[in-house]
Structures are given as C-alpha cells and as structure tokens.
Amino acid sequence: MFRKVLIANRGAIARRVVRACHELGVQSAVVYSEADAQAPYLAEASEALALAGHKAEDTYLNIGALQAAITQSGADAVHPGYGFLAESAAFAEAVAQAGATFLGPDPELLRKLGDKVAARALFAQQGFPTFSGSDPLPDLAVARQVADSLGFPLMLKPVAGGGGIGMRVLHDANALADSFEVCRTLAQQSCGDPSLYFERFIERPRHVELQLLGDAHGGAVALFERDCSVQRRHQKLVEEAPAPGIERSEVDALGARAVSVLNGLGYSGVATLETLRREDGEWGFLEINPRIQVEHGVTEAVTGMDLVGWQMRVAAGERVPGPPALHGHSLEVRVYAENPLTGFPDTGRLTAYRPPRMHGVRVETGYQEGQSVTPYYDALLAKVITWGTTREQAIGRARIGLRGFEVRGVRTNIATLERVLGDPAFLAGQVHTGFLAEMGTSA
Numbered sequence: 283m284f285r286k287v288l289i290a291n292r293g294a295i296a297r298r299v300v301r302a303c304h305e306l307g308v309q310s311a312v313v314y315s316e317a318d319a320q321a322p323y324l325a326e327a328s329e330a331l332a333l334a335g336h337k338a339e340d341t342y343l344n345i346g347a348l349q350a351a352i353t354q355s356g357a358d359a360v361h362p363g364y365g366f367l368a369e370s371a372a373f374a375e376a377v378a379q380a381g382a383t384f385l386g387p388d389p390e391l392l393r394k395l396g397d398k399v400a401a402r403a404l405f406a407q408q409g410f411p412t413f414s415g416s417d418p419l420p421d422l423a424v425a426r427q428v429a430d431s432l433g434f435p436l437m438l439k440p441v442a443g444g445g446g447i448g449m450r451v452l453h454d455a456n457a458l459a460d461s462f463e464v465c466r467t468l469a470q471q472s473c474g475d476p477s478l479y480f481e482r483f484i485e486r487p488r489h490v491e492l493q494l495l496g497d498a499h500g501g502a503v504a505l506f507e508r509d510c511s512v513q514r515r516h517q518k519l520v521e522e523a524p525a526p527g528i529e530r531s532e533v534d535a536l537g538a539r540a541v542s543v544l545n546g547l548g549y550s551g552v553a554t555l556e557t558l559r560r561e562d563g564e565w566g567f568l569e570i571n572p573r574i575q576v577e578h579g580v581t582e583a584v585t586g587m588d589l590v591g592w593q594m595r596v597a598a599g600e601r602v603p604g605p606p607a608l609h610g611h612s613l614e615v616r617v618y619a620e621n622p623l624t625g626f627p628d629t630g631r632l633t634a635y636r637p638p639r640m641h642g643v644r645v646e647t648g649y650q651e652g653q654s655v656t657p658y659y660d661a662l663l664a665k666v667i668t669w670g671t672t673r674e675q676a677i678g679r680a681r682i683g684l685r686g687f688e689v690r691g692v693r694t695n696i697a698t699l700e701r702v703l704g705d706p707a708f709l710a711g712q713v714h715t716g717f718l719a720e721m722g723t724s725a
Contacts, residue, residue: 283598284308284359284383286328290348290373291363293648294665295574297323299361302590311355313348315341317658322650329355336658342366345376352380359383359597361590365660368573369396385593386551387572395553395572398441399479405567408543411536413558413566416480422462425478429455432480438462440469441477446516448472451483484566486714487558489513490525490533492540493581495589496549497596503605504537505587508580510556511713512702514625519695519718520702521577522613523584526673526711528559536565552578552593561714576616579646579667583612611673613680615699617664619655619692627661630654630692638686642679643668655692663694673711677703 286309289299296312300323303310309328314321317336324330331351333341341347343366352360360377362385367373371389378384386392395401399418406412414432418441419425429436429452438461440448448468450461462478470476489511496502509525510518525533540555554575556568578589585606596602619628631654637645647664655661666683670676681703684696702708705721 284594286311286355286357287359287361287385287594288348288352288355288357288382289313289327289361289363290342290351291361291366291368292318292321292342292659293662294646295363295576295648296321297326297648298579298646299363299590300327302588302594303328305588306591306594308594311351311357313341313351315658317654317656318648320650320653321648322653323648331355336656338366338659345370345373348373349376349380352377352382357382359385359594361385361593362573364573364576369571371396383597385597387549387553391547391549392572395570396442398439398569401570402567405543405570408539408546410539410543410567411557411565413482413484415482418477418479419462422459425458425462425480426455428480429458432482435483435485437481437483438465438478439481440465440473440475441479442469442473442475446513448478449516482566484558484560486716487511487560488525488528488713489518489556489568489715490528490559491554491556491575492533492537493575493578493589494537494540494544494549494553494555495592495596495602496544496551496553497602498548498550498599499601500545500548501602502541502544502549503602504534504541505581505585505589505606506608507533507537508577509713510577511715512708512717513715514718516715518577518616519699520613520615521580522611522673522676523580524608524611526713532563550596552589558715576662576665577614579644579665580612580614583644583667583669584609610669610671611676612667612669613673613676614665614667615680615684615703616662616695617666617684617687617689617699618695619661619663620695621693622695622697625695627657628655628693629657629661632689632691634688634690636688637664638666638683640679640683640686642670642675643683645683663689663692674709677709 362368371392493505512520668679
C-alpha cells in the first residue's frame, strides 16, 4: 500500500479521499487554493499545501504547481478526484515524472477513452450497443452535410470534456450555424479542445450508468447500475441504485458486456460506463468516464464497498473482489448553492451550515459554517446519500434529510429537490432525462 496520497482536488471529493486514506492507514496531503483556505478537510488531512491563486487555471488545473506539490509532500501516489485533471493524460504523465503513482488508468487509455468518438467506436467493435453518430466535424460545411445524411434530431457534443458543457439539441438545420460556433467555444473553454461531433438524439431516454472496477491482473467486475435520469441542462441532480423498473437480468447482461470490453483493454481502476435506454428498451453507449464519479456513494451504499479505497488498492497491486451482493436501495440528491428562480449559482458566506445527522443518511460536503461559497468553482454544496431496505424508504429518508438541512448565507436548490422527491411520477419510477423540464423546474 502507498505511504502518502496527494489529493489533487477540492470540495467533497477531497474530503472523501482523506477519509479513505485514514481508513487504510495512509497519510493524506491536500492542496488548496486561496478560495478554499477555510475548507474543513485541511485540518482532517495529514498535511495541507497551499496553491497560489483563486482560479482553477492557477491552482487545481495547474500541472506545474501540482507537480511541485507532489515533490514537496513526498507523496508516492496522487488521487485526481473528479473534474479538473482527473481525465488528463498530461497530468498522469506529470505524476509519473514526479515519481508518484497516478490513481487511475495509464495515459494511453486516458487518451483513448477521453475521445468520445473513438470510445464509441471501440465499444461498438466489441459488440456493445451504440446509437448512430458521426466522426469529428472539422467545420460547419462538413457539419451541414453530415447532419443532412444522419437526419434530425441530433445532439451536437464536444469530443472531449463532460458535465453537459457545450451540448446542444438540434431539431432542424436552422440553428446549426449558431450552435456550432457556441459549442466550439464552450468546448475550447472547458477542456481545451473545440472538436465537436453528432450523436443521434433520443427523446425521453433513461440515463443509466454502470459502475466498473478493474485491476492490473486482467480482472474486472460490474458493480451494478445507477439511474441518473433526473437532470437539468444535462447535469445530474438525483441518482439512485438500482434503476427502478428495469429487469435485473437486462442490466446484468449489459454489465457482462462492459466487463468483457474492460478486460480486453487491460483497464485498472474505477470507471463508469454511461448509457441511454430508449422507452422501447433499446440501449446505446454514451461515454465512459475513467475516474470516480460524483455519485459513487450510491454504489457504495448498496454494495458495502469503499470505491475510493479500492482505487488505491488496485493501484497498489491488489485484485478486484468477486461480484458483491446488491443490498437495498440508495439515493443521492445534489444540494447546490443557487438562485432557485434561475438555477444559476449563488455565492456568499455560510452564516449557518448544518447538514443533517440521522440514521440511513450520509452527507458528503467540502464546506463548513463560516466558509464562503465563491464564484471560482462548481456550486455543489453537498451530496445527501440515503439507504433503505426499499426504494420508498430511501426516498423518505432523503426527503427528511433535506428538511433537516440548515443553510443560511446562500440560496439553495433544496426546494426543487423536495418537489422532485414528492412528485407522483418520480415515486412511480417514471423518470427520463426530460423529467425536470416536464415538471417545470428546469431553468
């Protein structure tokens, strides 16, 4: 096992990795920007190293500064978290140059899987179901020709990146010119690559993802699925496991196919394979994320596994365990600091911040009372993760947990989450990616 892990991230995931290190008897070193100087995990980690500046590009996206922190801390492993540089092959190479182990797949696989077009082709070659799409679109003229060939509606998406940034639904050719330039700009700003491609647009699909874990010995296991269909602007708000209303055999068969592909790749670490499921039951590959996900706690709750701990364990040479049993039901809701009328981020000092503490409710947060929510990063305040023997119990605990959340100093989306959890269609498991828009809660 490693001696010390440097955590190259912030917020809830940084705190989560600190906890996993403590449980494994590993020292932890966290980096922090000036904007995060009051974060609670700085005192919880074995060591905290300051990064000069507030903005992400000066701190958590600054490979040179992070490489210096690796050397300064003497860490022999680096956990990239999610977002920022978690899927950066260049950062993985920089970690190796600094003499440490990157807790994720090797740079070659990061490059291969980070290209969504190439990843879709790879999975299609291995027999995994995929929807139609295009190659990268070099310019608008080619985009027009390809759109005419594929037919509308289409989704215009960045080849790299994630988080729903730079995506547009096109129902006809009229909006293509403006959308093409806007999406190129957003793709360049978010991930440094302006490349775009088309994907077939699916009306009202379920967004279901498979949690995967592989090791360096050629072993891999599927750790069930999460339904992430409740979204706003292509960003997830509610996730649950297992997916309601889908036969276990159907998902298990898909998981077996995914494991076969991972074994063929020699993949080591955690990964999430995201799919869409049409109303008629047809499945299609969406993308694969070679890192820990925001919603990993949902899978931990129904399997009893510490996924962050297993990232370290397989990187240290351990073999993946056998497939676990599925226990009960888990739900996660994301609490954001945001204006409830517009859905856009809110900032300010947390004059009161008291997450709920109750049975069956786990809260992951990188904030504490007195700390400020700044405009520099994602506005996620906390993840409320619940478990129950039934879906109804997990939902009930989430509703009670949200009511027990005391937040003053910033506005939040808690009222929106409460409406979702109490909606009759949601309670019946009738969810799809347009669910929030149909409820009228999407900004």
